[in-house]
Amino acid sequence: MNAQVTAPHIGTTAPASNLLLAVDGVTVDFDGFKALNGFSLTLDRGTLRVLIGPNGAGKSTLCDTIIGRVRATSGRVIFKDQDITHLPEHEIVRRGICRKFQTPGVLPGLSVVDNLMIAAKRDRRWWASFRHGVAAEEKARVADILETIGLADRAAAPAGQLAHGEKQWLEIGMVVATRADLLLLDEPTAGMGPAETSQTAALIRRLVGRHTVLVIDHDMSFLEQLDARVTVMHQGQFLKEGSVAAIRADADVAAVYLGRAKENIHHG
Amino acid sequence: MDMSLRKNTPLSGLLPGITVGRPLVLTLAVVVLGVLAPWLVSAYELNLLARFLAMALLAMGLVLVWGQGGVLSLGQGVFFGLGGYAIAMHMKLAALADGELPDFMVWSGLDALPWWWVPFKSPLVAILGVVLVPGALAALFSWAVFRRRVGGVYFALITQALALAFATLLISQQPSTGGFNGLTDFQTLMGVELGTPAAAHGLYWLTLALVVGVFVTLRALMASRYGLLLRAIRDGENRIRFLGYDPTPFKVVAFTIGAVLAGLAGALFTLHAGVVSPALVGVVPSIEMVIWVAVGGRNSLAGAIAGTLAVNLAKDGVSSAFPDLWLYALGLVFVLVVTLLPGGLAGLVADAGAAGWGKRLKTLIIGEAK
Numbered sequence: 001m002n003a004q005v006t007a008p009h010i011g012t013t014a015p016a017s018n019l020l021l022a023v024d025g026v027t028v029d030f031d032g033f034k035a036l037n038g039f040s041l042t043l044d045r046g047t048l049r050v051l052i053g054p055n056g057a058g059k060s061t062l063c064d065t066i067i068g069r070v071r072a073t074s075g076r077v078i079f080k081d082q083d084i085t086h087l088p089e090h091e092i093v094r095r096g097i098c099r100k101f102q103t104p105g106v107l108p109g110l111s112v113v114d115n116l117m118i119a120a121k122r123d124r125r126w127w128a129s130f131r132h133g134v135a136a137e138e139k140a141r142v143a144d145i146l147e148t149i150g151l152a153d154r155a156a157a158p159a160g161q162l163a164h165g166e167k168q169w170l171e172i173g174m175v176v177a178t179r180a181d182l183l184l185l186d187e188p189t190a191g192m193g194p195a196e197t198s199q200t201a202a203l204i205r206r207l208v209g210r211h212t213v214l215v216i217d218h219d220m221s222f223l224e225q226l227d228a229r230v231t232v233m234h235q236g237q238f239l240k241e242g243s244v245a246a247i248r249a250d251a252d253v254a255a256v257y258l259g260r261a262k263e264n265i266h267h268g
Numbered sequence: 269m270d271m272s273l274r275k276n277t278p279l280s281g282l283l284p285g286i287t288v289g290r291p292l293v294l295t296l297a298v299v300v301l302g303v304l305a306p307w308l309v310s311a312y313e314l315n316l317l318a319r320f321l322a323m324a325l326l327a328m329g330l331v332l333v334w335g336q337g338g339v340l341s342l343g344q345g346v347f348f349g350l351g352g353y354a355i356a357m358h359m360k361l362a363a364l365a366d367g368e369l370p371d372f373m374v375w376s377g378l379d380a381l382p383w384w385w386v387p388f389k390s391p392l393v394a395i396l397g398v399v400l401v402p403g404a405l406a407a408l409f410s411w412a413v414f415r416r417r418v419g420g421v422y423f424a425l426i427t428q429a430l431a432l433a434f435a436t437l438l439i440s441q442q443p444s445t446g447g448f449n450g451l452t453d454f455q456t457l458m459g460v461e462l463g464t465p466a467a468a469h470g471l472y473w474l475t476l477a478l479v480v481g482v483f484v485t486l487r488a489l490m491a492s493r494y495g496l497l498l499r500a501i502r503d504g505e506n507r508i509r510f511l512g513y514d515p516t517p518f519k520v521v522a523f524t525i526g527a528v529l530a531g532l533a534g535a536l537f538t539l540h541a542g543v544v545s546p547a548l549v550g551v552v553p554s555i556e557m558v559i560w561v562a563v564g565g566r567n568s569l570a571g572a573i574a575g576t577l578a579v580n581l582a583k584d585g586v587s588s589a590f591p592d593l594w595l596y597a598l599g600l601v602f603v604l605v606v607t608l609l610p611g612g613l614a615g616l617v618a619d620a621g622a623a624g625w626g627k628r629l630k631t632l633i634i635g636e637a638k
Binding site: 067069088089090093094098099101105106107108109110114117118119121124126129130131132134174178 | 494497513
């Protein structure tokens, strides 16, 4: 049902189609302002994709639409061959999509380990919360993730006491703990220094394969470390797709960013 | 007011004192004293204590709803009233011969029992009604509201409107509800003569047993995965939703448990006080209920019991000496607690345990040392 086990299955039981997500001609209209305008995107299983674009290009709106926080005015979102456009948010998550928000969305009052335990719980229906005990498999998974995100020695600390970068890692850990097939990471390196940024890039690269990852970020050095295909958005529409090097060299992409810079100069 | 949104340190004030050792001994000592109370205090004092303990059931429900769930309800009086009226209706009917009507109906010119009174002839229906009527109403109401993602101050205002509407309805339907005077003058409950010392003691012990039972049960519930998720939803409803949980049923369950406990409290209070009336269920009493818990500590079950006893004892003292002053005194206490002691009495005890009384008093007077 929900949360198909990600890692070992891929490759052994190859799915009929390698396509995991298809955003199909989605328009999101906020009272006349088209945050997304007939935007399409496909993601194959086990791949990494980076989404860039100037502010207001619609990157976060795209994530919001996939996860059900914002509803498409027209168009469809297809996940694992099923239309999820109109499902309730928690149902979309249970199908295997989880999102890291731009500002860290950890639960500040709960301990680091409780944050992860909540994310790792398989049966998320309310009546299951009355059952006692935690599955050994969930415990092992949480211990594993604590090691991976480097927070094993902070496990008992309230999440609110973590440094900003640690909160980002904890939230990435939570998103991974849900066993989602598709991880949406919105600005995972926001507020991080260069060292933390490279660690985050390494962490994300380790996730790819077991998970499909869509990253939104601006930081060029981070993109180079990720070394993934890049999709460029502009004004809610698709602009370009290619390798990091190709995108860097692209005249249209440069114009979009430069044009934005010029506008800023005019208005500034 | 941001009371419902305020995030106090959620776990530090939680259940101070029931962890291990000395506090457990203290708790048991309090329970033993409670059991022996009928021989230690006067009949009048025992009746007061019984009423306050009944109210403490409601207060513990508010710990779950407000403290743990972050849902401020200003309408607990409605559920308290439903429980109280359910048992009161039965007692009115049980005192009558076949075909007779309660006296206030006769005076109002009714010639037949309203249909919704009829099932309450059965003691079983009445006792089930005490918990099921408030529970069902709370479940339906809160499901409809939480599903639309209405929360915080808006939810508090809706529940306050509910309390106002309920009290107004009771008063306006005088022929079938007893109106402003409510229902009173009860003789027997299931064949037991009320008003005898034996009945008073029995009802007191029943109340005490329920307080202990609810305390233990809620404590386990708060320590369970459900409790963890309820606090998580309080602190970050959207994060929880986007981890694949539907927050609505978690909050509905908490609100329903709170309402069931309020109904139980209302029924027991009615038995101890011998009366239930709109004055006990409206806007002002509903706010008072929240204040008991604010004073005691909204995340502490022991604190909620202590707060209920303390505020009501004070009310009994102040309002008999200076009837006009009580509401002002209560308002002042509330402001002081919210500004100086967000964790209530329980927070004070927990901090005192951690830092010592002297330091805590200093902090209270001159502010945080850091």
